[in-house]
Amino acid sequence: MEKLKAAVPETLKRRIAESSPDDLPSTSSDLLRFFHRLPLFHQVLGDLTGLERGLCRKNERDALETKLKGNDCFSRGDFSEAVKLYTKALRFAPIAVDGVVKDVVPVLYVNRAFALYKMGLLAESVRDCSRALSIFPGYAKAWFRRGKSNASLGYHLDARRDFTVSLKLEVSSNGKRLIENEMKMVANLYKQKNYPPQRYEGCRLEICDEPLQVELQCVSKITKGRGMITVAEIPEASLIHKEDPYAAIVLKHFRETHCHFCFNELPMDPVACSSCCIPLYCSHLCQVQAGGEHLLPTARDLPIDNLPEDLNNYISNVISVQISRPQVKKFIEHVHECQGVHWPAVLPSDVVLAGRVLAKCIEQQRHSGLKFSLLGIWDLCHNYAQLPPDDKFEFHIYSIILMNCLQDSYGAELPINENTNSQLILLLSQIRVNSMAIVRVASFDLMGSFNQQPELSLAAGASTAAVKQIRVGQAVYAAGSLFNHSCQPNIHAYFISRTLYVRATEYIASGCDLELSYGAQVGQWNCKDRKQFLEDRYSFTCECRGCSKLNLSDLVLDAYRCDKTDCLGVVLDIDVAKYENQKLCFFNLDPKSHVLNTLDQVDKCDIDDIRMVASKVYGNSCSVEPGYCLNCNTKRDLEASRAAVREAEIHLRGLQDAISSNAIPNNSLLETWRYVEPLTKIFHPFNKRVAEVEDTLAQASCLVGELQSAMDHCQKSIEILEKLYGSNHIAVGNELLKLVSIQLALRDATAADSLNLATAIFARYYGSHASLVFPLLQHLKEGVCQTQ
Numbered sequence: 001m002e003k004l005k006a007a008v009p010e011t012l013k014r015r016i017a018e019s020s021p022d023d024l025p026s027t028s029s030d031l032l033r034f035f036h037r038l039p040l041f042h043q044v045l046g047d048l049t050g051l052e053r054g055l056c057r058k059n060e061r062d063a064l065e066t067k068l069k070g071n072d073c074f075s076r077g078d079f080s081e082a083v084k085l086y087t088k089a090l091r092f093a094p095i096a097v098d099g100v101v102k103d104v105v106p107v108l109y110v111n112r113a114f115a116l117y118k119m120g121l122l123a124e125s126v127r128d129c130s131r132a133l134s135i136f137p138g139y140a141k142a143w144f145r146r147g148k149s150n151a152s153l154g155y156h157l158d159a160r161r162d163f164t165v166s167l168k169l170e171v172s173s174n175g176k177r178l179i180e181n182e183m184k185m186v187a188n189l190y191k192q193k194n195y196p197p198q199r200y201e202g203c204r205l206e207i208c209d210e211p212l213q214v215e216l217q218c219v220s221k222i223t224k225g226r227g228m229i230t231v232a233e234i235p236e237a238s239l240i241h242k243e244d245p246y247a248a249i250v251l252k253h254f255r256e257t258h259c260h261f262c263f264n265e266l267p268m269d270p271v272a273c274s275s276c277c278i279p280l281y282c283s284h285l286c287q288v289q290a291g292g293e294h295l296l297p298t299a300r301d302l303p304i305d306n307l308p309e310d311l312n313n314y315i316s317n318v319i320s321v322q323i324s325r326p327q328v329k330k331f332i333e334h335v336h337e338c339q340g341v342h343w344p345a346v347l348p349s350d351v352v353l354a355g356r357v358l359a360k361c362i363e364q365q366r367h368s369g370l371k372f373s374l375l376g377i378w379d380l381c382h383n384y385a386q387l388p389p390d391d392k393f394e395f396h397i398y399s400i401i402l403m404n405c406l407q408d409s410y411g412a413e414l415p416i417n418e419n420t421n422s423q424l425i426l427l428l429s430q431i432r433v434n435s436m437a438i439v440r441v442a443s444f445d446l447m448g449s450f451n452q453q454p455e456l457s458l459a460a461g462a463s464t465a466a467v468k469q470i471r472v473g474q475a476v477y478a479a480g481s482l483f484n485h486s487c488q489p490n491i492h493a494y495f496i497s498r499t500l501y502v503r504a505t506e507y508i509a510s511g512c513d514l515e516l517s518y519g520a521q522v523g524q525w526n527c528k529d530r531k532q533f534l535e536d537r538y539s540f541t542c543e544c545r546g547c548s549k550l551n552l553s554d555l556v557l558d559a560y561r562c563d564k565t566d567c568l569g570v571v572l573d574i575d576v577a578k579y580e581n582q583k584l585c586f587f588n589l590d591p592k593s594h595v596l597n598t599l600d601q602v603d604k605c606d607i608d609d610i611r612m613v614a615s616k617v618y619g620n621s622c623s624v625e626p627g628y629c630l631n632c633n634t635k636r637d638l639e640a641s642r643a644a645v646r647e648a649e650i651h652l653r654g655l656q657d658a659i660s661s662n663a664i665p666n667n668s669l670l671e672t673w674r675y676v677e678p679l680t681k682i683f684h685p686f687n688k689r690v691a692e693v694e695d696t697l698a699q700a701s702c703l704v705g706e707l708q709s710a711m712d713h714c715q716k717s718i719e720i721l722e723k724l725y726g727s728n729h730i731a732v733g734n735e736l737l738k739l740v741s742i743q744l745a746l747r748d749a750t751a752a753d754s755l756n757l758a759t760a761i762f763a764r765y766y767g768s769h770a771s772l773v774f775p776l777l778q779h780l781k782e783g784v785c786q787t788q
């Protein structure tokens, strides 16, 4: 790609860099013409689309080689590595070669089933046997393995049926003897205990479906374009929007760990795409929803006749993949990428996502008998004019490449010309502005310490590791894209499977804007960093109330404390002061400012707190002077303060490294405290860095078993976060979970109170889905019940 970029003449590059949306037909057709004459371009396209060079097609030889490596691991007793290798082999393995069905896939499933059985993953083992049987019902070994796993699960009736079929199919006398022995063992048990058979495939999450409670409306505003408002008032925690994506894609880093359809973490027995080597799914249901029903295996005939009716029903239940039709989506998003070619694996995720949007538009227009056009069907805003020159150039190149890659699937339906190329460039800019990251909460870090030592009670396993949010996918939601951003949002978006849920985090009066955070929030970053992030990532200047009105958080987040010991005033650095001055200027320059009083300049809930730390900003035509206390005007030496902070940070980093490697040396805590303490004398008590230091000290104390001290530090961190975010914010909720964990370990009765506070916060953000998204909450609830 870099060579391709370098080959483009400078004059054309410059025209592209300076182009506006109106110029796109001319710049894109000139680039297309240039590429057509360039041998390098045809070579790049050949690599991306040529089947013979495609690394993503099925390959029986690679599957067999990988299977042998898996067998080696199995014989050494390394079952988990064997499972991984069998999964890799399943990715390569074709169900049929030249129309002849091969046994490699069923054999791999049964091998993996055995390794899973050895690991004690019995339900997974049963599922893999059923998958083998859905392709090859006459496979005696698969029925036998299924019987063994069912027997260990206590499903003795199913086990007996599995062994019965296996015995009828087995040809060797040794094999028959083995099966008969197993049958004897379950013979009596099945009469005593009988459970219904496990569901073979299906959704793993039981989602409690809440009705939507409000009517939303889309309105246009001068500053932010279209946005959503509420027609009626909305109570706190109401679910206000729910939507499936127009198109979605898993991010490259998570291709091996998360389902390519529902984005949940893959189980140990994932299903591979049956026609190319790229996707992995958590079940056949996800596979079919992403790739289409034609990917499901078609079972061969079972070579046994005259079976009793109930056994026949049982067999057909096992070998047919049970997927209900309504669950299968009409549009199949992976189908055009599934020919074994290289491009879906190597092009950037947002470009492949654009391909999925195009494919869906083509399908929709095909149904209505229309010619392809993105205009009208895809009505989202874009930021092409504000894009940096490099991005404009890349979008031009990728639009041409993607059009060519899609030719195999859509040919004349998707003509490559100046119109379609310009539309695709704009589509890439729309995806930049409107796509959302599908996020998963990796709270298992916190649960890890409990799970690794199951012999310990929950109370003994205190942990203060942070709850991590991981971005596993990228998706576009047609209506969800109309929510504008605020650094002080009143709604919250989260994802279950690939569905977007939006919830009001506070009471919202009728007619009010409904705004979520695009990733920058008051309390998390200062005004400068938030604005910078939004400009870099989304190319707009934020006009939200957090960036235009004074708020406590922006004043204290990075502030130094006043040199006078009894003064709680803030001292701001130059950068921060500049942005706070802009907020004040905004009001002073406003033509209506003479009718505004100080209250209008300030976020109302912060008035008393701001008076406490920066009383001077209430003066008329006040400006914020860096280096001077905003209460008493005392000067602080900022240069010396910065130097002292740098020194303390070195020691703090040492402690953080020790925490990561779980090796805190003796006396390290006392030593670090000696160096870190000056930070608390330099920074304002509500400075975010002080909260982070308290949090680090809580973690370190927890690791060395000083739980009382861990609890004190954790509580101090929470007090600061409450000032920065407000006491009902999810950041406080996350910190409260750590506190509960420590309190449980200390058998402190206040754990229940802290958990109640945390539960109330999580309910505002996640409603009835809180425990589903944060399994740790349920875990801690059980811990609190145990200790009561």
Ligand SMILES: C[S@@+](CC[C@H](N)C(=O)[O-])C[C@H]1O[C@@H](n2cnc3c(N)ncnc32)[C@H](O)[C@@H]1O
Pocket: 223, 224, 225, 226, 227, 380, 381, 383, 433, 434, 481, 482, 483, 484, 485, 486, 538, 539, 540, 541, 542, 543, 544
């Ligand atoms: C996902 S779209 C939201 C819908 C959009 N307003 C529209 O008319 O389609 C994001 C775009 O909305 C505008 N926007 C959203 N929040 C804003 C804010 N706080 N300040 C200024 N512009 C904003 C920006 O143009 C941004 O690129």
